[in-house]
Amino acid sequence: MKISELEPEKLEQAANMLKAIAHPMRIAILGYLDDGKKLTVTEIHELLNIEQSTTSHHLGILKDKGVLQSKREGKNTYYFLKHCSLSNIVDCISNCTHG
Amino acid sequence: MKISELEPEKLEQAANMLKAIAHPMRIAILGYLDDGKKLTVTEIHELLNIEQSTTSHHLGILKDKGVLQSKREGKNTYYFLKHCSLSNIVDCISNCTHG
DNA sequence: CGAATATATTTATATATTTGCATAGTTATT
DNA sequence: AATAACTATGCAAATATATAAATATATTCG
Numbered sequence: 116m117k118i119s120e121l122e123p124e125k126l127e128q129a130a131n132m133l134k135a136i137a138h139p140m141r142i143a144i145l146g147y148l149d150d151g152k153k154l155t156v157t158e159i160h161e162l163l164n165i166e167q168s169t170t171s172h173h174l175g176i177l178k179d180k181g182v183l184q185s186k187r188e189g190k191n192t193y194y195f196l197k198h199c200s201l202s203n204i205v206d207c208i209s210n211c212t213h214g
Numbered sequence: 215m216k217i218s219e220l221e222p223e224k225l226e227q228a229a230n231m232l233k234a235i236a237h238p239m240r241i242a243i244l245g246y247l248d249d250g251k252k253l254t255v256t257e258i259h260e261l262l263n264i265e266q267s268t269t270s271h272h273l274g275i276l277k278d279k280g281v282l283q284s285k286r287e288g289k290n291t292y293y294f295l296k297h298c299s300l301s302n303i304v305d306c307i308s309n310c311t312h313g
Numbered sequence: 314c315g316a317a318t319a320t321a322t323t324t325a326t327a328t329a330t331t332t333g334c335a336t337a338g339t340t341a342t343t
Numbered sequence: 344a345a346t347a348a349c350t351a352t353g354c355a356a357a358t359a360t361a362t363a364a365a366t367a368t369a370t371t372c373g
Contacts, residue, residue, distance in 0.1 A: 126238035137232035
């Protein structure tokens, strides 16, 4: 019962991170960002076939909630996982999904 | 990149499971239900100090999305994890949380 | 500087979630 | 059958989230 030191702030932050992840497109984004991979906004928007602004929006949410980090290099902004272990969440949920 | 066979249905279901978990009270509930523990609605509503009906709502959401299972025994309904590995998600998110 | 490329923000509308209260359904006991 | 204990459901108001379109900001290069 690790998290259940039940400090409300920690629960709140954990919920916010999970809420950030809990979206089909954002799960797909995390799927592409395993193994320390770094991708640009354009690469992601082309991979997912969604609008650039929508992609940026999703990435912004993931970054804001501490799931992703970004690093600008010239015109591009590369996004990548803040904690590698976050891939486990996608793996785990994927295993628990019967599809 | 396990989940990114990117079948939309699977992404959708994964998102729904995560969305179910992504709430402070529901994370706390999962925190109490590690190690195959089974708790009743009343036990949970007393542990969390929230309304009985609110508790039942949260449990219903978790059950509906495939995170929990329930089993009635007399007057009580016991709730417990459907897949033990789901505790990993709470552990993981808890580790990634600086608090 | 001006044009082109890449990314971010804003805005508005539609949709979904949370919560408590009241109520109703279930089961055990007397 | 009546009561008590436990759980579930329907409703409504407040709040939060999603989506797309338009616009704005940054960076590079000629």
